[in-house]
Amino acid sequence: xxxxxxxxxxxxxxxxxxxxxxxxxxxxxxxxxxxxxxxxxxxxxxxxxxxxxxxxxxxxxxxxxxxxxxxxxxxxxxxxxxxxxxxxxxxxxxxxxxxxxxxxxxxxxxxxxxxxxxxxxxxxxxxxxxxxxxxxxxxxxxxxxxxxxxxxxxxxxxxxxxxxxxxxxxxxxxxxxxxxxxxxxxxxxxxxxxxxxxxxxxxxxxxxxxxxxxxxxxxxxxxxxxxxxxxxxxxxxxxxxxxxxxxxxxxxxxxxxxxxxx
Amino acid sequence: xxxxxxxxxxxxxxxxxxxxxxxxxxxxxxxxxxxxxxxxxxxxxxxxxxxxxxxxxxxxxxxxxxxxxxxxxxxxxxxxxxxxxxxxxxxxxxxxxxxxxxxxxxxxxxxxxxxxxxxxxxxxxxxxxxxxxxxxxxxxxxxxxxxxxxxxxxxxxxxxxxxxxxxxxxxxxxxxxxxxxxxxxxxxxxxxxxxxxxxxxxxxxxxxxxxxxxxxxxxxxxxxxxxxxxxxxxxxxxxxxxxxxxxxxxxxxxxxxxxxxxxxxxxxxxxxxxxxxxxxxxxxxxxxxxxxxxxxxxxxxxxxxxxxxxxxxxxxxxxxxxxxxxxxxxxxxxxxxxxx
Numbered sequence: 001x002x003x004x005x006x007x008x009x010x011x012x013x014x015x016x017x018x019x020x021x022x023x024x025x026x027x028x029x030x031x032x033x034x035x036x037x038x039x040x041x042x043x044x045x046x047x048x049x050x051x052x053x054x055x056x057x058x059x060x061x062x063x064x065x066x067x068x069x070x071x072x073x074x075x076x077x078x079x080x081x082x083x084x085x086x087x088x089x090x091x092x093x094x095x096x097x098x099x100x101x102x103x104x105x106x107x108x109x110x111x112x113x114x115x116x117x118x119x120x121x122x123x124x125x126x127x128x129x130x131x132x133x134x135x136x137x138x139x140x141x142x143x144x145x146x147x148x149x150x151x152x153x154x155x156x157x158x159x160x161x162x163x164x165x166x167x168x169x170x171x172x173x174x175x176x177x178x179x180x181x182x183x184x185x186x187x188x189x190x191x192x193x194x195x196x197x198x199x200x201x202x203x204x205x206x207x208x209x210x211x212x213x214x215x216x217x218x219x220x221x222x223x224x225x226x227x228x229x230x231x232x233x234x235x236x237x238x239x240x241x242x243x244x245x246x247x248x249x250x251x252x253x254x255x256x257x258x259x260x261x262x
Numbered sequence: 263x264x265x266x267x268x269x270x271x272x273x274x275x276x277x278x279x280x281x282x283x284x285x286x287x288x289x290x291x292x293x294x295x296x297x298x299x300x301x302x303x304x305x306x307x308x309x310x311x312x313x314x315x316x317x318x319x320x321x322x323x324x325x326x327x328x329x330x331x332x333x334x335x336x337x338x339x340x341x342x343x344x345x346x347x348x349x350x351x352x353x354x355x356x357x358x359x360x361x362x363x364x365x366x367x368x369x370x371x372x373x374x375x376x377x378x379x380x381x382x383x384x385x386x387x388x389x390x391x392x393x394x395x396x397x398x399x400x401x402x403x404x405x406x407x408x409x410x411x412x413x414x415x416x417x418x419x420x421x422x423x424x425x426x427x428x429x430x431x432x433x434x435x436x437x438x439x440x441x442x443x444x445x446x447x448x449x450x451x452x453x454x455x456x457x458x459x460x461x462x463x464x465x466x467x468x469x470x471x472x473x474x475x476x477x478x479x480x481x482x483x484x485x486x487x488x489x490x491x492x493x494x495x496x497x498x499x500x501x502x503x504x505x506x507x508x509x510x511x512x513x514x515x516x517x518x519x520x521x522x523x524x525x526x527x528x529x530x531x532x533x534x535x536x537x538x539x540x541x542x543x544x545x546x547x548x549x550x551x552x553x554x555x556x557x558x559x560x561x562x563x564x565x566x567x568x569x570x571x572x573x574x575x576x577x578x579x580x581x582x583x584x585x586x587x588x589x590x591x592x593x594x595x596x597x598x599x600x601x602x
Contacts, residue, residue, distance in 0.1 A: 048497065050493060050496065050497070070496075070499050070500075070501055071499040073499065074497065074498050074499025075499070077497070078497065079493075079494075079497040081493065081494070084490050084491060084494055085491070086489050086490060087348050087349060087350060087489070088344075088350065088489055088539060088543075088544035089539055089543055089544055090489070090543055090544050090545070091543060094486075094543065094544075094545060095490075098486060098487050098490065098498060099498070101483050101484075101486070101487055101498050101499065101500075102498055102499040105483075106483075132543075152498070
């Protein structure tokens with residue numbers, strides 16, 4: 001279980017995350033949504049220890065983050081970010097293998113290689129293994145990184161949860177790969193020790209795949225719950241300054257927007 | 263892994279060949295039998311050695327080893343800096359080290375007599391090393407951002423360029439006020455030379471370069487992870503702050519010591535990692551290990567050219583490395599589509 005207790009993050013007098021408490025569980029896709037500048041990225045950085053809260057604490061399975069060594073954290077937690085550029089020629093496989101660095105010192109073991117191969121198969125990039133990373137397309141690069149991040153936490157660890165953070169991973173992908181990605185993530189959620197927290201922009205995508213939504217604005221939580229509970233007319237109008245039309249059809253929601261002059 | 267071993271074997275052979283050449287050729291030609299007899303006499307009856315045998319033992323052999331060692335140091339330094347700055351156009355002297363060393367040595371040439379600072383044959387290396395450390399510390403201190411307390415790579419790079427310019431103008435000023443022989447010394451040292459090689463300098467550079475390179479090898483996976491960026495590396499369990507400190511320290515020590523004994527030699531640190539990447543990609547474990555060999559080979563070859571071209575006079579080796587290095591570098595840039 002991933003818990004944040006009253007975390008606040010300030011730069012000077014600027015409060016980016018304000019007294020936020022959240023609990024994320026395995027088995028569902030946890031998504032953080034909100035407009036630009038709402039504090040989504042800051043929140044996810046606090047949760048994965050890229051930033052340390054000014055006050056409050058983040059806990060992995062009831063242990064405060066500062067009490068877990070950097071290396072141990074890397075063995076159970078991985079992060080996929082928007083885009084990652086590499087300035088040097090490397091093969092796609094070498095990039096994926098970096099995900100296993102927290103698990104070995106000098107030479108990769110057979111199980112490390114296996115984790116990389118399987119992760120690459122999962123994201124349909126195994127045929128790119130020997131290609132120069134620099135020659136790949138944007139979508140292919142991002143899938144290679146997804147394989148790297150999954151390879152990092154490929155094996156379940158005894159008595160520990162694994163944590164996967166997705167910081168706007170879909171930004172540079174076309175619609176096909178956005179949905180392709182999300183369905184893979186849902187597939188991964190079958191592993192009962194895996195906690196997934198992501199930031200996305202697309203409300204409809206979030207409504208389709210999200211299990212637990214945290215809607216934030218100005219560093220505060222506005223609403224949290226299932227898509228149906230969170231994506232109400234009032235909440236969306238409030239946060240996004242748009243007038244939504246929300247259609248409920250059975251289990252699915254479709255949201256369209258209008259800009260109306262008040 | 264097997265594909266990584268073949269270049270190493272080829273390079274080891276090349277090291278052997280170039281060493282033999284660099285021992286035998288120069289102002290005087292030394293035969294293989296003289297080498298053998300010199301080696302045996304040195305340990306039994308050193309007083310009976312002939313002139314050629316003495317040249318081999320006291321000049322050629324230390325010089326050959328110094329070439330290999332300094333070349334290795336410069337190349338490993340280049341590899342480390344390129345990995346750390348995530349930028350393929352970085353040289354080991356970038357963080358101010360070599361310009362500081364040049365300034366320290368210029369200070370010694372011009373003001374050494376006035377300042378009454380004398381440590382015998384060590385005076386010049388000590389002055390150069392002190393200059394190198396001074397400029398590097400200056401770069402680090404000034405590039406620390408006052409707000410967050412952490413120095414970003416870009417800030418470090420730009421501060422390095424500024425401090426380099428400052429120290430080079432210091433060198434310019436010193437050569438301007440210098441009398442003729444002093445000015446010549448400054449110029450000469452700034453172009454690099456291995457003619458001062460002796461067993462003392464060999465011992466010191468050898469152990470420095472070996473210790474630094476072996477230490478650097480231990481961090482090659484962390485440096486690989488750094489290719490993804492500082493954030494990604496941190497998420498892979500790398501203590502980025504500590505890594506930067508260690509790698510920069512290794513580089514400064516190695517470059518300061520090498521530069522102190524042979525002067526400023528450019529382009530070796532820049533092109534060696536590029537040549538290696540062309541053969542086998544950018545895994546730093548492979549790069550560091552083979553930089554040791556290829557750096558030594560290239561510097562030995564350049565030194566051989568410097569000695570042979572105007573025989574019996576000698577060309578400054580820095581001129582040779584630049585004349586060879588620049589076209590090679592331009593060729594590599596045009597051939598490989600790096601990201602800049």
